[in-house]
Amino acid sequence: MRIYISADMEGVTGLVDADDVQPGGRDYERGRARMAEDVNAAVRGALAAGAAHILVNDAHGPMRNLLPEALHPAARLVRGRPKQLGMLEGLTGEYDAVLCVGYHSRAGAPGVLSHSFMGHEIEDMWLDGRPVGEIGLAQATAAALGVPVVALTGDDTACAEMTEWDASVATVPVKYARDRFAAELRPDTEARKAIEETVTAALTPAPRRPARSAAGATLAVRWQSASVARTLLGIPGVTADDPRTVRATGPLPALYRQFGVWMRVAASLTNQPPYC
Incomplete structure (x- = not known):
């Protein structure tokens, strides 16, 4: 089984502020270490489900947040930019499932660090008339390649957005939004255990592929x-x-x-x- 992980940062366990997720921020180095821990929990879950190949795409900001030495040795890493497919770089129809780790809700939502791709430069987005952000666009693009998104981690608003977009996707709320820069946090060990167990369950048995469509x-x-x-x-x-x-x-x-x-x-x- 081949597993693809798209790793964002705003939805990582414990992170709530721009200083946590932007290079140069006073807590960025701590934030990138926490990002690796959430990703590693997903990797462990995938391995427990029988994954033979795992590719992680660093999908946040400069896309150089994950330190290679901090990543689980069973995973390969796509790092740096530019990337033609951005947050989904390296994803092809050869993969069996996508995991979205550390994702956040779309622009205008009351979620932690909510935005759509570019901070306040993008006010709204729609895909086929449906409000969309990074979550929905990732799911739709993966589906077009014939690969299902099977699990997502982030705050509770990101999880709700994923469920609204595709109710079949398993979600793990690692924090509960109180405002755009505030949240009630799940303990680290509890959140990462939930990530690992949810990923294993989402990949067992092997997920069904969505029907590919040539429609625009x-x-x-x-x-x-x-x-x-x-x-x-x-x-x-x-x-x-x-x-x-x-x-x-x-x-x-x-x-x-x-x-x-x-x-x-x-x-x-x-x-x-x-x-x-």
Whole structure:
């Protein structure tokens, strides 16, 4: 069994603030160690279920958060950027399941460190008219490759968002949001035991693959800046809904890759910190 882990950071056990998850933050080094512990719990759970190959993609921010020496030796690591598939780099139809570790809720949700990909630069996103963030877009892209997302860890709002998007996915709330930068925390040992046991259960028996579809999807994004939206109109196939909202239609995962280009354009035009 081949398992793919997409590891974000905002939904990691114990982390609640930008200083926990941004390089240079006063608690970032501690945060990246905690990220490795959550990922390692998922790796142990996958191994207990019989995984023979595990690939971990460091999917947060600079994508150099996980220290190779801190990762379980049974897992391989994809580290650094740019990556054509961003948070799903390396995922192919050869994998049997996806685990999303340390994920967070979408922009506007009352969850810990909630946002969609780019802090406050992205105000809203929709996939086929349905509100979406990193969770839903990851699930839809994996499904398009024929690989099921079987488990997700994060705060309770991220877990609820995953359940709303796909109720078949097992979730592990490692903390309970009190506000965007505050949470009630589960004890470390309890949270990581829950991650390990939930992953094992989610992979036993081997998960069923979703039916792959050749149908296209439509992604719409409302940006904070009208200049970002206006610039993106120079990309063939991108159209405007209003001065700050653009959309494009195409098959996943190609549409996911194109969205990565949109974000690089936005980053070149703006200079905002991600959690303001």
